[in-house]
Amino acid sequence: MNYSFEPIGVIRSPYREKFGIPRQPSLVSAARVRLELLPPYDHPDCVRGLAEFSHVWISFVFHQTMDRGWQPLVRPPRLGGNAKVGVFASRSTHRPNPMGLSLVELVSVSVDNGVALELAGADLLDGTPVLDIKPYIPFVESRPDAAGGFVDGPPPLLRVEWSEAARRHLAEADAPAGFAQLVEQVLAQDPRPAYQDDPERIYGVSLYCYNVRFGIAGGVARVLEILPAA
Ligand code: SAM
Numbered sequence: 001m002n003y004s005f006e007p008i009g010v011i012r013s014p015y016r017e018k019f020g021i022p023r024q025p026s027l028v029s030a031a032r033v034r035l036e037l038l039p040p041y042d043h044p045d046c047v048r049g050l051a052e053f054s055h056v057w058i059s060f061v062f063h064q065t066m067d068r069g070w071q072p073l074v075r076p077p078r079l080g081g082n083a084k085v086g087v088f089a090s091r092s093t094h095r096p097n098p099m100g101l102s103l104v105e106l107v108s109v110s111v112d113n114g115v116a117l118e119l120a121g122a123d124l125l126d127g128t129p130v131l132d133i134k135p136y137i138p139f140v141e142s143r144p145d146a147a148g149g150f151v152d153g154p155p156p157l158l159r160v161e162w163s164e165a166a167r168r169h170l171a172e173a174d175a176p177a178g179f180a181q182l183v184e185q186v187l188a189q190d191p192r193p194a195y196q197d198d199p200e201r202i203y204g205v206s207l208y209c210y211n212v213r214f215g216i217a218g219g220v221a222r223v224l225e226i227l228p229a230a
Helices: 162-170 179-186
Strands: 009-012 032-037 055-061 100-111 116-120 129-133 159-162 203-207 210-217 222-226
Touching: 055 116, 159 162, 159 179, 162 222, 179 203, 179 210, 179 222
Parallel strands: 159 222
Antiparallel strands: 009 032, 009 129, 032 116, 055 100, 055 129, 100 116, 203 210, 210 222
């Protein structure tokens, strides 16, 4: 049996490429994304009552990686990139059915010009197709005593510093509100692949229309430049 689904919406996100996106939602609370509902789901009736919930589950398609298929075993970054676990014991993007599930904060619902949700803390790439939205129900879905397997607890954070040049670029840029906080929270997560530790290396992460250049050495991420994206 095959089933086919169509997107009910699309994500507009500051994350313009996979590199730098946090590995789970809520780790970067400064990330604001907009979920725009598509016709015929962009009717105010479809979201009536939703604004009373503080958090929603977003089901979506890993559209950018789905053509790479899947493997029974994956190497989660939290295990250092070497140890393997089963695909169904992981949140890997490479799955038999390339679907993701993220719990995010619902900031607002707008029905003025089409229907759109403003969401905080999402781990979603710009252009991500959304399959469903469901309200989060704390009394059944919150499990503070649950076992977290190999991902028990948040990852350690890096300290973030700004170079003089980066501060100047930030002051000169016409960046959206909260941009500096977004940069700091993204870099604090240490976006490098698990196996990379080269203090000389310069990385670039795309946020909105900017390329944020940075290096990481001795547990400190240093913002070097903020350039217009190519
Ligand atoms: N919270 C979701 C889940 O558990 O299903 C996603 C977890 S997955 C490990 C998070 C990563 O998915 C992000 O770091 C980003 O690299 C990737 N990602 C986000 N949106 C994507 C998309 N549309 N296509 C492919 N990869 C995506």
